[in-house]
Amino acid sequence: MSLKFALLALLRVGPLSGYDLQKQFSLSVGHVWHAPDSQIYPELRKMEAEGFIEGEEQARGQRGTRRVYHVTDAGERAFAAWIRTPLEYARVRDPAHLKAAYLENATPAAARAFFRAHIEQWEAELAQWEGELRRIAAVENPMLVRRLAVTPAEDQERTIAFKRFAYEGLVERARGEIVWAQRGLGLVDSLSGTDGSWAASTTVAEA
Amino acid sequence: MSLKFALLALLRVGPLSGYDLQKQFSLSVGHVWHAPDSQIYPELRKMEAEGFIEGEEQARGQRGTRRVYHVTDAGERAFAAWIRTPLEYARVRDPAHLKAAYLENATPAAARAFFRAHIEQWEAELAQWEGELRRIAAVENPMLVRRLAVTPAEDQERTIAFKRFAYEGLVERARGEIVWAQRGLGLVDSLSGTDGSWAASTTVAEA
DNA sequence: CTCCACATGTAAAGAGTTACATGATTTC
DNA sequence: GAAATCATGTAACTCTTTACATGTGGAG
Numbered sequence: 001m002s003l004k005f006a007l008l009a010l011l012r013v014g015p016l017s018g019y020d021l022q023k024q025f026s027l028s029v030g031h032v033w034h035a036p037d038s039q040i041y042p043e044l045r046k047m048e049a050e051g052f053i054e055g056e057e058q059a060r061g062q063r064g065t066r067r068v069y070h071v072t073d074a075g076e077r078a079f080a081a082w083i084r085t086p087l088e089y090a091r092v093r094d095p096a097h098l099k100a101a102y103l104e105n106a107t108p109a110a111a112r113a114f115f116r117a118h119i120e121q122w123e124a125e126l127a128q129w130e131g132e133l134r135r136i137a138a139v140e141n142p143m144l145v146r147r148l149a150v151t152p153a154e155d156q157e158r159t160i161a162f163k164r165f166a167y168e169g170l171v172e173r174a175r176g177e178i179v180w181a182q183r184g185l186g187l188v189d190s191l192s193g194t195d196g197s198w199a200a201s202t203t204v205a206e207a
Numbered sequence: 208m209s210l211k212f213a214l215l216a217l218l219r220v221g222p223l224s225g226y227d228l229q230k231q232f233s234l235s236v237g238h239v240w241h242a243p244d245s246q247i248y249p250e251l252r253k254m255e256a257e258g259f260i261e262g263e264e265q266a267r268g269q270r271g272t273r274r275v276y277h278v279t280d281a282g283e284r285a286f287a288a289w290i291r292t293p294l295e296y297a298r299v300r301d302p303a304h305l306k307a308a309y310l311e312n313a314t315p316a317a318a319r320a321f322f323r324a325h326i327e328q329w330e331a332e333l334a335q336w337e338g339e340l341r342r343i344a345a346v347e348n349p350m351l352v353r354r355l356a357v358t359p360a361e362d363q364e365r366t367i368a369f370k371r372f373a374y375e376g377l378v379e380r381a382r383g384e385i386v387w388a389q390r391g392l393g394l395v396d397s398l399s400g401t402d403g404s405w406a407a408s409t410t411v412a413e414a
Numbered sequence: 415c416t417c418c419a420c421a422t423g424t425a426a427a428g429a430g431t432t433a434c435a436t437g438a439t440t441t442c
Numbered sequence: 443g444a445a446a447t448c449a450t451g452t453a454a455c456t457c458t459t460t461a462c463a464t465g466t467g468g469a470g
Contacts (some may be wrong), residue, residue, distance in 0.1 A: 019447095033347045034300055038452085039451095041449090062438085064438045065438095084314070087306060088305055101374075103374075110291040136215075154404045165307065165391060168387075173384075191364070191368060226421050244422085270466065297430095417445100419467085419468085425469100432455085441468105
C-alpha cells in the first residue's frame with residue numbers, strides 16, 4: 001500500500017524509467033521501504049492504469065525501448081492526500097520477540113546465537129541508516145540533490161530536516177535493538193552460569 | 208510463518224480447543240504476534256494436516272462438538288527445530304518513517320497530527336506490554352501459570368526470565384518511538400516558528 | 415426467551431516473496 | 443566477442459486482511 005507512495009515520492013522529483021527508478025529506489029526510499037524490482041515494474045503499470053502516473057515509450061538504440069514515467073495531476077493529488085491522511089498502523093507481528101519469549105526451550109548456545117544474529121542484523125541496518133544520515137547531512141544523496149534543485153530555497157531546510165529526522169529515528173531504533181540483544185547475551189550467561197541444569201534439560205528436546 | 212510456532216507454543220502447555228486457544232492467544236502471544244480467529248482456525252487445520260498437532264472431536268451438549276488439539280511428537284520436533292533455527296529477518300518496510308521522511312509536503316497541522324497519532328499508537332502498545340510485563344512479574348498471566356505448572360522447578364526461573372526480557376524489549380522500543388515522535392512535534396514547531404512560509408507553500412498542494 | 419459466550423469456519427482480495435525468463439546495448 | 447549494465451517483466455505461492463456466515467448452549 002505504501003509502495004505506491006514511495007514510488008510517487010521519487011517520481012515527483014522528475015520523470016524516470018522503471019529501471020532508473022528501481023536503482024534510485026534501492027539507494028533512497030528503499031532504506032525505509034524495501035521493494036524488489038519484480039514488484040516495482042508491475043506496480044508502475046498498475047499506477048499508470050489508475051492514472052497516477054503516465055509512461056512515455058522512448059526508443060533506445062535500434063530495437064530497444066524504455067518507458068519513462070511522470071506524475072500526473074491525479075498522482076500529485078493522491079500524494080497530497082496520502083501525506084495528510086492518518087496512518088493505519090499494522091498489528092504487532094514480531095518474530096524476534098516471539099522467539100525471544102520462548103528461548104528457555106533453546107540450548108544456551110542457541111540462545112546466544114539468536115542474540116548474536118539479532119545484533120548482527122541490526123548493526124547492518126544501523127550502518128545503512130547511519131550512512132544515509134551522513135549523505136543527507138552532507139547533501140550527497142543523489143535523489144535529495146535533485147529534489148533540492150526543484151525546491152524553492154525557503155523550503156529546502158524542511159526537506160532536509162524531515163529526511164534527517166526520519167533516519168535519526170531508525171538509527172535510534174537499531175541502537176535500541178542492539179542494546180537489548182547485548183543484554184540478552186548477559187541474561188543467557190547469568191542463567192547458564194553456576195549449574196549445568198539448563199544445558200541438561202534442553203538437550204532432551206533436541207534428541 | 209511464525210503463527211504456526213506461536214500456536215505450538217501455546218498448545219505445548221496442554222490441549223486446547225480452537226476457541227480456547229484463540230482466547231488465550233489474544234491474551235498472551237497475541238501481544239507479540241497478532242492473529243485474528245479467522246486465521247487461527249484454518250491454520251490449526253493446516254497444522255493437523257502437516258502432522259504437528261492432532262485434533263480430537265468432543266461432544267458438547269446434544270449436537271454441538273468442539274475439536275481439542277494436542278501437539279504430536281512431530282510438532283515437538285518442529286518447535287525444537289524452530290527455536291534453534293536462525294531467524295530470517297524481513298526487509299525493512301516502515302510506513303511511519305517513510306511518511307515522516309516526506310512531511311515537508313504536509314501542512315504543519317498535518318505533521319503535528321501525524322506525530323500525535325504516532326505517540327497515541329505507541330502509548331497504547333506500551334500500555335499493553337507494560338501490563339503484560341506486570342502480569343509476568345507477578346506470575347498472573349494464566350498461560351504462564353499453566354506453563355509453570357508443567358515445568359520442573361529448576362527451569363521455571365528461565366521460563367519467566369525470557370518472557371520478561373522479551374516484553375522489556377518491546378516496552379523499550381515503544382518508549383523510543385514515543386520519544387522520537389515527541390521530538391518530531393518540537394521539530395514541527397521550530398520549522399513553522401517565525402515566518403509563515405511553510406503553511407503558505409503547502410496550502411498550494413492541497414488546493 | 416433472550417442474550418452472551420461458545421464454536422467454527424469460508425471466500426475474496428491484497429501484499430509481498432521467490433524463482434524464473436528474456437533480450438538489447440554499451441564498453442572493454 | 444564477452445561481460446556488465448540496461449530494461450522489463452511473469453508465474454506460483456504464502457501470508458494476511460476483511461468481510462461474511464452459521465449455529466449451539468447456558469444463564470438469567
